[in-house]
Amino acid sequence: MIKTMKHVSAAVAMTLILVTAVFAQQPPASSPTAAPQVNYVTEKNFKSKVFEVKYRDPGSLANVVSRLLSGFKGAAISSSSEFRTITIRDFPENLVTIEEAIKRLDTPAAPRPNIELHMHALIASNVAGGGAAPPAELKDVLEQLRGTLNYKNYELAATVVQRLTETPRALNGSGTAELPSTNPGAPASLMPYEYYINGVSLVQDSAGSFSVQIGEFAFSTTGEKERTRVQTALNLRDGEKVVVGTSTMRNRALVVVLTAKLLK
Numbered sequence: 673m674i675k676t677m678k679h680v681s682a683a684v685a686m687t688l689i690l691v692t693a694v695f696a697q698q699p700p701a702s703s704p705t706a707a708p709q710v711n712y713v714t715e716k717n718f719k720s721k722v723f724e725v726k727y728r729d730p731g732s733l734a735n736v737v738s739r740l741l742s743g744f745k746g747a748a749i750s751s752s753s754e755f756r757t758i759t760i761r762d763f764p765e766n767l768v769t770i771e772e773a774i775k776r777l778d779t780p781a782a783p784r785p786n787i788e789l790h791m792h793a794l795i796a797s798n799v800a801g802g803g804a805a806p807p808a809e810l811k812d813v814l815e816q817l818r819g820t821l822n823y824k825n826y827e828l829a830a831t832v833v834q835r836l837t838e839t840p841r842a843l844n845g846s847g848t849a850e851l852p853s854t855n856p857g858a859p860a861s862l863m864p865y866e867y868y869i870n871g872v873s874l875v876q877d878s879a880g881s882f883s884v885q886i887g888e889f890a891f892s893t894t895g896e897k898e899r900t901r902v903q904t905a906l907n908l909r910d911g912e913k914v915v916v917g918t919s920t921m922r923n924r925a926l927v928v929v930l931t932a933k934l935l936k
Contacts (some may be wrong), residue, residue: 693726705722718747718761719762719763719767722757722758724756724772729753730752730757734750737760737773741762742766744753747761748762749761750764756849762903765782784838785936786837786934787932787934788833788836788935789833789834789930789931790929790930790932791833791891792830792931793891793926793928794806794828794829794854795809795927796823796925796926798825800825802853802857802860803852803860804832805828810929813929814826829849829851829893830850834871836869842868843869844866845866846867848865849861850862854923854924864872864894866890867889868889869888870887872886872887873885882934883908884908884910885906885907886905886907888904889930893926895921898922900920901919902926903917906930906932908932909932911931912934913930914926915929
């Protein structure tokens, strides 16, 4: 009997050792995992709205009001020039603010003036050739030319008046000028000319005044044995007379003077 009890005690002890070992090998119970933090706004917090643009360029207007977006991930703005609309997705309160801004900015633009460009082609020399006298409006320009260039006599070869509007496209024109003879009493000869105007735009300063920018202006003449050309970019104020340039013609020179007049 005693021997049987010893076997039972040994069996119980062995069972406890095995149970303890099993629990020791099991990993500790993990603690509950916290939900990941969302660092952007989910879709259900945003609203979308389409705004119609009546007067201004939708792309330019969208660029201005885009600074009023919330900045949260998912906020978006796009424009359509075809449908003249701006589509915005953001918080409802931001949509209200942007709508007010669009109403203030989407107003008719002030009418922009047309341009009347006066081109005067002068022949400069040191001898009178019997040609036409320059117009009186160029009196102050002639005084400056006589003090700057080595020519004392200036005669009018051609006057061209060209009306323009703002345009990126090129404009060409041609005609025939009178080239005074270098021989006293001899008649003037005909001189074909061409002009080229490219990239005309109006630039408004802080005071509201406009000036005319011309990306490229060229005036050329063709004589019996030579071709002259004046070429430059220009920025002209309203009513300002500008000597575009001079080009030598043997013992004479071609001088081109431009005046821009804004027609409102």
